[in-house]
Amino acid sequence: MTQPAETLAKQLALVIDLNVCVGCHACVTSCKQWNTSGSAGPLADLNAYGAEPNGTFFNRVQTWEAGEYPQADTIHFPKSCLHCEDPPCVPVCPTGASYKRKEDGIVLVDYDRCIGCKYCAWACPYGARELDESRQVMTKCTLCVDRIYDEKLAPEDRKPACVKACPTNARLFGDVKDPDSEVSKAIRERGGYSLMPEWGTQPANQYLPRLVREAQEF
Amino acid sequence: MHPAWSVILFTVLAGLGQGLFVMLVRASDSGIAPHLLGMAGLASTVLLCVGLACSFLHLGHPLRAWRAVAMWRTSWLSREVIVLPLTIAVVAAWSLAQLAGWAHAQWLGLLGVALCFVLWVCTGMIYACIRFLREWAHPLTLVNFVLLGWMSGATLFAALGELLPGFSANPLWLSAATALTVAGACARLASLGRNRMLKPVSTPQSALGVRAAKLKQMSQGATGGSFNTREFFHGKSALVVRNVRWIALGLAFALPLALLVAARYQPGAGLVALAALSQVLGLLAERWLFFAQANHPQNIYYQAVA
Amino acid sequence: MNHADPVRITSALDAGNTVKTTTCYMCACRCGIKVHVREGEVRYIEGNPEHPLNQGVICAKGSAGIMKQVSPARLTQPLMRKPGSERGAGEFEAISWDRALDMLTERLAKIRNTDPKKFAMFTGRDQMQALTGLFARQFGTPNYAAHGGFCSVNMAAGMIYTIGGSFWEFGGPDLDRARLFVMIGTAEDHHSNPLKIAISKFKRGGGRFISINPVRTGYSAIADEWIPIKPGTDGALFMALLHEVIANDQIDHAFLKRYTNAPQLVVEDDGERQGLFAFDPAAGPPGDGRNPHNKLVWDKASGKVMAAYPAGIAEGCDPALEGRYTLADGTRVVPSFQLLRERVADCTPEWAATITGIPAARIKALAREMGDTAFKQAFEMPIPWTDAWGKQHPTTIGRPVAFHAMRGLAAHSNGFQTVRALAVLMSVLGTIDAPGGFRHKAPYPRHIVPNYRAFSAPEMIKPNTPLNAAPLGFPASPDELAINPDGSPIRIDHAFSWEHPLSAHGMMHNVITNAVKGDPYRIDTLMIFMANMAWNSTMNTMAVREMLNRKDEKGEHLIPFLVVCDAFQSEMTAFADLVLPDTTYLERHDVMSMLDRPISEFDGPVDSVRIPVVPPKGECRPFQEVLIELASRLKFPVFTNEEGGRKFRDYPDFIVNFEPQPGIGFLMGWRGTDGGSHLRGLPNPRQWEMYEKNNCVFRYPMPENMHYMRNWNRAYLDFAKDKGWRQRNDPIQLALYSDTLQSFRLAAQGKSPGRRPPEALRERIVTYFDPLPFWYAPLEQAATDTAAYPLAAITQRPMAMYHAWDSQNAWLRQIHSHNTLQVNPVTAHAAGIADGGWCWVESQWGKVRCIARHSEAVEPGTVWTWNAIGKASGAWQLEPGADESRKGFLLNHLISEELPLAGQPGHTISNSDPITGQAGWYDVRVRIRPAAPEEPEESFPQVAAVPSPPGVAGRAAGVLAYFAGKRK
Numbered sequence A: 001m002t003q004p005a006e007t008l009a010k011q012l013a014l015v016i017d018l019n020v021c022v023g024c025h026a027c028v029t030s031c032k033q034w035n036t037s038g039s040a041g042p043l044a045d046l047n048a049y050g051a052e053p054n055g056t057f058f059n060r061v062q063t064w065e066a067g068e069y070p071q072a073d074t075i076h077f078p079k080s081c082l083h084c085e086d087p088p089c090v091p092v093c094p095t096g097a098s099y100k101r102k103e104d105g106i107v108l109v110d111y112d113r114c115i116g117c118k119y120c121a122w123a124c125p126y127g128a129r130e131l132d133e134s135r136q137v138m139t140k141c142t143l144c145v146d147r148i149y150d151e152k153l154a155p156e157d158r159k160p161a162c163v164k165a166c167p168t169n170a171r172l173f174g175d176v177k178d179p180d181s182e183v184s185k186a187i188r189e190r191g192g193y194s195l196m197p198e199w200g201t202q203p204a205n206q207y208l209p210r211l212v213r214e215a216q217e218f
Numbered sequence B: 001m002h003p004a005w006s007v008i009l010f011t012v013l014a015g016l017g018q019g020l021f022v023m024l025v026r027a028s029d030s031g032i033a034p035h036l037l038g039m040a041g042l043a044s045t046v047l048l049c050v051g052l053a054c055s056f057l058h059l060g061h062p063l064r065a066w067r068a069v070a071m072w073r074t075s076w077l078s079r080e081v082i083v084l085p086l087t088i089a090v091v092a093a094w095s096l097a098q099l100a101g102w103a104h105a106q107w108l109g110l111l112g113v114a115l116c117f118v119l120w121v122c123t124g125m126i127y128a129c130i131r132f133l134r135e136w137a138h139p140l141t142l143v144n145f146v147l148l149g150w151m152s153g154a155t156l157f158a159a160l161g162e163l164l165p166g167f168s169a170n171p172l173w174l175s176a177a178t179a180l181t182v183a184g185a186c187a188r189l190a191s192l193g194r195n196r197m198l199k200p201v202s203t204p205q206s207a208l209g210v211r212a213a214k215l216k217q218m219s220q221g222a223t224g225g226s227f228n229t230r231e232f233f234h235g236k237s238a239l240v241v242r243n244v245r246w247i248a249l250g251l252a253f254a255l256p257l258a259l260l261v262a263a264r265y266q267p268g269a270g271l272v273a274l275a276a277l278s279q280v281l282g283l284l285a286e287r288w289l290f291f292a293q294a295n296h297p298q299n300i301y302y303q304a305v306a
Numbered sequence C: 001m002n003h004a005d006p007v008r009i010t011s012a013l014d015a016g017n018t019v020k021t022t023t024c025y026m027c028a029c030r031c032g033i034k035v036h037v038r039e040g041e042v043r044y045i046e047g048n049p050e051h052p053l054n055q056g057v058i059c060a061k062g063s064a065g066i067m068k069q070v071s072p073a074r075l076t077q078p079l080m081r082k083p084g085s086e087r088g089a090g091e092f093e094a095i096s097w098d099r100a101l102d103m104l105t106e107r108l109a110k111i112r113n114t115d116p117k118k119f120a121m122f123t124g125r126d127q128m129q130a131l132t133g134l135f136a137r138q139f140g141t142p143n144y145a146a147h148g149g150f151c152s153v154n155m156a157a158g159m160i161y162t163i164g165g166s167f168w169e170f171g172g173p174d175l176d177r178a179r180l181f182v183m184i185g186t187a188e189d190h191h192s193n194p195l196k197i198a199i200s201k202f203k204r205g206g207g208r209f210i211s212i213n214p215v216r217t218g219y220s221a222i223a224d225e226w227i228p229i230k231p232g233t234d235g236a237l238f239m240a241l242l243h244e245v246i247a248n249d250q251i252d253h254a255f256l257k258r259y260t261n262a263p264q265l266v267v268e269d270d271g272e273r274q275g276l277f278a279f280d281p282a283a284g285p286p287g288d289g290r291n292p293h294n295k296l297v298w299d300k301a302s303g304k305v306m307a308a309y310p311a312g313i314a315e316g317c318d319p320a321l322e323g324r325y326t327l328a329d330g331t332r333v334v335p336s337f338q339l340l341r342e343r344v345a346d347c348t349p350e351w352a353a354t355i356t357g358i359p360a361a362r363i364k365a366l367a368r369e370m371g372d373t374a375f376k377q378a379f380e381m382p383i384p385w386t387d388a389w390g391k392q393h394p395t396t397i398g399r400p401v402a403f404h405a406m407r408g409l410a411a412h413s414n415g416f417q418t419v420r421a422l423a424v425l426m427s428v429l430g431t432i433d434a435p436g437g438f439r440h441k442a443p444y445p446r447h448i449v450p451n452y453r454a455f456s457a458p459e460m461i462k463p464n465t466p467l468n469a470a471p472l473g474f475p476a477s478p479d480e481l482a483i484n485p486d487g488s489p490i491r492i493d494h495a496f497s498w499e500h501p502l503s504a505h506g507m508m509h510n511v512i513t514n515a516v517k518g519d520p521y522r523i524d525t526l527m528i529f530m531a532n533m534a535w536n537s538t539m540n541t542m543a544v545r546e547m548l549n550r551k552d553e554k555g556e557h558l559i560p561f562l563v564v565c566d567a568f569q570s571e572m573t574a575f576a577d578l579v580l581p582d583t584t585y586l587e588r589h590d591v592m593s594m595l596d597r598p599i600s601e602f603d604g605p606v607d608s609v610r611i612p613v614v615p616p617k618g619e620c621r622p623f624q625e626v627l628i629e630l631a632s633r634l635k636f637p638v639f640t641n642e643e644g645g646r647k648f649r650d651y652p653d654f655i656v657n658f659e660p661q662p663g664i665g666f667l668m669g670w671r672g673t674d675g676g677s678h679l680r681g682l683p684n685p686r687q688w689e690m691y692e693k694n695n696c697v698f699r700y701p702m703p704e705n706m707h708y709m710r711n712w713n714r715a716y717l718d719f720a721k722d723k724g725w726r727q728r729n730d731p732i733q734l735a736l737y738s739d740t741l742q743s744f745r746l747a748a749q750g751k752s753p754g755r756r757p758p759e760a761l762r763e764r765i766v767t768y769f770d771p772l773p774f775w776y777a778p779l780e781q782a783a784t785d786t787a788a789y790p791l792a793a794i795t796q797r798p799m800a801m802y803h804a805w806d807s808q809n810a811w812l813r814q815i816h817s818h819n820t821l822q823v824n825p826v827t828a829h830a831a832g833i834a835d836g837g838w839c840w841v842e843s844q845w846g847k848v849r850c851i852a853r854h855s856e857a858v859e860p861g862t863v864w865t866w867n868a869i870g871k872a873s874g875a876w877q878l879e880p881g882a883d884e885s886r887k888g889f890l891l892n893h894l895i896s897e898e899l900p901l902a903g904q905p906g907h908t909i910s911n912s913d914p915i916t917g918q919a920g921w922y923d924v925r926v927r928i929r930p931a932a933p934e935e936p937e938e939s940f941p942q943v944a945a946v947p948s949p950p951g952v953a954g955r956a957a958g959v960l961a962y963f964a965g966k967r968k
């Protein structure tokens, strides 16, 4: 049942630099506004003005604490679909609505085909998929496929909304299979790593670790 | 995981229907009147259909359900979606054939039994194939789906024998139900035991790629929760889960066993029917537990609301 | 398998969109944005890459601007309180604008005709004080201020009185060139996106980032080192750092001698000049901090006293920084730096360690690191410049240690002196307007003291007459206080009185309490614009809400008429007699003006505008238009032409044609009839168009020789005077020693002639108006049993929320629908409070019940929560059970707006810095205990929900699924 993943020549992805992410959530709401009025939308919000408001977001920023006072670190941790190279969410989909594009490795959902069975979400170890409660279809980060290839946009705008928004430039975007790309270099030079490597999903998105610079001696 | 009633009902009722059908076919040459077999077969069909309806309720877009046949090459869910209607069709056909006294019903019966087993495998594999849901990703999951469905069907069949004149109250059926219940109990206890020993493979450390010994989530980025906090959490306290476990074990196995044994000494007192009822209720609890106990690694990312 | 093509779908949807540039106002950072509109609805808001401030990036709030447009809480009609209903009950009837304006005009005309000070106008987070201030001044009332007094006036005043500029929008750290960045008491700040851009570049460039803060959130999270500190103790840390750098001789002697008042001689003899700078009478009258520069130094080279300028800085002179000297007339004098040296002598790291909780060794190492970075990593930039005295400097020296600080220092009642200590530390390291250090932004630096005198005498307030001075200013001496002959305050907020002499931004936090007390008098009409004084921007919230509705024995409201201009149904609108519905930022014209708070960059002045992108909702009207309408109806001189008619058609017309000085207007770009003269020139009727065509921003990059050392940079000083940014072109010597403060102390000691504070305040002024920085415990501590209330309680800005502005924002409120109290686990365990459990937080003033979270990222003596997340039930069109009101809470309930006046039993005084009147938000002391199991799991206090006023859009159905324009 688990065949080895097909190796694609191109794999677009995000690389998130935890060394500079300040947890501002710009990537969260810029993603929401871009996608809600685009091909992936509308993205519903439940109890928008009531108790426990919650809605469909493709990207969330979490906060964690590492260590103990006073050596405590605060870590802001953005997470969206990692566009796994061996995505367990795809083969389980009974309708083929969930698919991984051969041309660039983006994992997408075809909303017209999705029956809302949620099985793909069960099969994603990262919790990266969210069912839109209003449309009852599965949604997830599209890597802004409808920006990056839209020739009506200026070339410099053909980037994911979250990448353009991020004030600290903590979100790098590019082809991780191209050794000369910004993302590949960052992964190489900054020790990029995968989340939950234990499941062999080979996430295309990688994270760059915190660095600590000590005081210089003179 | 969040136990969804649609899925619980589906797996319990369809499993019951499958189990009953398997028993009916097995008993078809034991002298039970064909029209009785046919009627029971229709009951099995109804159970499967109710199960199917429940599974539809689980879908966001039931009207598009037909699309789910597309990916049978990779998806166990797709396979299930194909096998389930086939099974229903064959079970129904067999039942009608029995009613009509059609001669070649036997072949249909065998095909139906095979489909029932395939359906159990498909259903079981839907869960067992998710490799990081470690409570599920084990052959015992398959064994359980097969055994528990069959067991409940066997008990129901035995109950029919007890309740309906003309359904021979053959002690063999009682023995079959008892044996399957024992087997089911063993298998389920084995999986519960295994689950208890499981150590999570994924940890906050591996989920974040941060090595610190102490790692605590302060915010999951959404204080009002999200799909992720609904779909993958049962939302109940450990106490509730523990209680459900005892209820499941008691109602699905312990009480039916006791009743089945007692029924040998008190035939015709309705004890078997009681056992069947208890078992179905117990299996509803068992399925709830099956979901609730599955600890999805995504939950590491969704522990804190603030 | 063929799949739907998302690229085609979106591209088709977006085909007919229009894109307009304007300026974001989801917060006061004011980034450039591009707003995409589809079929009249906002489709997408992105950062404008052509904008100098945000360079294309945007933040969480800016990206959620769409939800502000569709907010159910939008007010859309003028509202009048239902006759007979209680204030605060929120019962309104809609009225027409005509009626609203008639009513207001009549009322205001009557006040202006009789006693203009009975009209008080206070504004919140707006950035249009040039217009609101002009309105108040033309009205003739002194009772005007914006929110700065409760925000960060300590930061502004503390640094402006020391170095002529400040953090905030007036200057900042040069992170492009710094190697060490020390951030103190900052969570998010106003310069939000630019700071994020800069910090990330700085870190990637290999710089080292230290954060000093009791709490580690946001920016501090990515600091290389977090130094936890006890709240309110930074002054002690800075004094110890000064002790160390001076002891290690890691100070910039040449800089101190030439560019600061460190060598200037202070009179030591008892008398009216004691503690003031000695001066040369032949060169003019004694200075008052503002002028003239006729002070003296001791030249070590010649062994003589000489004029500080230009003689003292001439080639061959070597002004002494230490020693004690005698003038020819026998006056004993001392270089002010000697006094500083003596002041910090006892401020050892060991002393500071006990106060701050930072180990002495860490303080020593920090001082070393600062000194090493400033001096051993110093560099020269090949930028020649000429100083104010004609000396040509072939290069510009970089001191790559940059600081940034904000309300962590400001929002304490010892904040002014703490900020002074920081500014002095920065000065001795030579990092003022230096590459890699602190840099000013035009129109700063200002004179020390800035040449803005507030009105100072009751006679200046006359019926039907504009005030002959600004309502706000920077007092340079007791003569510039706004007091009556008996020393009592003239202003309703007591600003510029002996209680808080240097309250340069007013004291909005005391307006309601004072007005209700009738102290110093009763007012008639209070107008509040863009401030939520019934909830999160007031201290003592529940009592203030009660006061807003309090009546006298005759049943008259103590605040007879309350006008609120807001865009949303806030907690404040419920208390209004008249509600004026404002537009949102995407619906109106606005200016970020050099006359006000521009968005300048280090390299030159920048101003910008907002241009409407979508039409106003309902009957909303921009407040600017309302002010101009009222000003015209009331026939304020500036708004009336010779024939007595209306002078300005509308706000855009006013912006183009109003000139406070010839050639200077609200906007500096594209002036001149043809748009060809920038900064200064004739009004240009097409100025708005030019802004519109140019990304709504005007940027004037100054030549490189004016980028640094602007306090003393000849070319810059001349240029700035020419462009009207400053009245004179003389240099701005850093005031390490503040003779301005000393002048108040002398008055309190009765040593100087002239105004003298009332007896009750004398000791207070003598104590706090110390010409040298010093640390004292925040005033609230003296009024608190610190054994009973051992913990400090503070708030942080959440990056994804702006005060109350965003609570109704369907996207942002999902990120923070409620807040919790963050407590160090050690502290929580000691109190028996579980992680996630409900607890009580009590101060001596009030108590709240809330949810506690254990956090390792907070100093054990401190508890904190996000600011302004808690909401009153029913406000903002949130459902009564919304998380904000049921689980969220406001720390403000624990904070008092008044403290007992030390040594004066029965008297109270504002809970503020004794010098500037800055609200002491972060001084409160609390204790915590678990809530009892039987108590409701609900925050305390709760308020009754108010009904929906007419005209609000109202709550959306259960599911909101925003999609701009028609669905696919």
Ligand SMILES: Nc1nc2c(c(=O)[nH]1)N[C@H]1C(S)=C(S)[C@@H](COP(=O)(O)OP(=O)(O)OC[C@H]3O[C@@H](n4cnc5c(=O)[nH]c(N)nc54)[C@H](O)[C@@H]3O)O[C@H]1N2
Pocket: C124, C125, C147, C150, C151, C152, C529, C530, C531, C532, C533, C536, C537, C538, C565, C566, C567, C568, C569, C570, C571, C572, C582, C583, C584, C585, C623, C795, C796, C802, C803, C804, C805, C867, C868, C891, C892, C921
């Ligand atoms: N405990 C605690 N309290 C604090 C602070 C703290 O740190 N801790 N910080 C203090 C500080 S520094 C500040 S500045 C204050 C801020 O407090 P406020 O100045 O009161 O700010 P808000 O409550 O966000 O906004 C005021 C009002 O502006 C309205 N508004 C928004 N947009 C528009 C518009 O376009 N037009 C009009 N007319 N109205 C609009 C909002 O609806 C709201 O009612 O809070 C202070 N309060």
Ligand SMILES: Nc1nc2c(c(=O)[nH]1)N[C@H]1C(S)=C(S)[C@@H](COP(=O)(O)OP(=O)(O)OC[C@H]3O[C@@H](n4cnc5c(=O)[nH]c(N)nc54)[C@H](O)[C@@H]3O)O[C@H]1N2
Pocket: C027, C125, C151, C152, C184, C185, C186, C187, C188, C189, C190, C192, C212, C213, C214, C215, C229, C230, C231, C232, C233, C234, C405, C406, C407, C408, C409, C412, C794, C795, C796, C797, C798, C799, C800, C801, C802, C803, C867, C922
């Ligand atoms: N997203 C967002 N941005 C905002 C605002 C907002 O509400 N939301 N508000 C705007 C406004 S009005 C203002 S005034 C600015 C304020 O900008 P900041 O000054 O950055 O805001 P605060 O959250 O008050 O930050 C105070 C910081 O000081 C720390 N602190 C408190 N006491 C002490 C102390 O004694 N010593 C030290 N070293 N640190 C201390 C607190 O832990 C906190 O981290 O932000 C502006 N920007």
Ligand code: SF4
Pocket: A080, A081, A082, A083, A084, A087, A088, A089, A090, A107, A123, A124, A125, A126, A127, A128, A129, A140, A201
């Ligand atoms: S992160 Fe999850 S949803 Fe995304 S590709 Fe991997 S498994 Fe699929």
Ligand code: SF4
Pocket: A092, A093, A094, A095, A096, A097, A098, A109, A113, A114, A115, A116, A117, A118, A119, A120, A121, A137, A138
């Ligand atoms: S929810 Fe949709 S995308 Fe996911 S598995 Fe089911 S059909 Fe496929």
Ligand code: SF4
Pocket: A030, A031, A032, A034, A035, A058, A059, A080, A140, A141, A142, A143, A144, A145, A160, A161, A162, A163
């Ligand atoms: S790439 Fe696009 S869809 Fe994915 S998180 Fe970023 S903005 Fe959202």
Ligand code: SF4
Pocket: A020, A021, A022, A023, A024, A025, A026, A027, A028, A061, A076, A078, A165, A166, A167, A168, A169, A170, A171
């Ligand atoms: S926008 Fe950038 S800095 Fe902000 S939370 Fe997202 S990744 Fe982090």
Ligand code: SF4
Pocket: C024, C025, C026, C027, C028, C029, C030, C031, C054, C057, C058, C059, C060, C061, C062, C063, C192, C193
């Ligand atoms: S920082 Fe403020 S002005 Fe800039 S985009 Fe964010 S909300 Fe808008």
Ligand SMILES: [Mo]
Pocket: C150, C151, C152
């Ligand atoms: Mo503020």
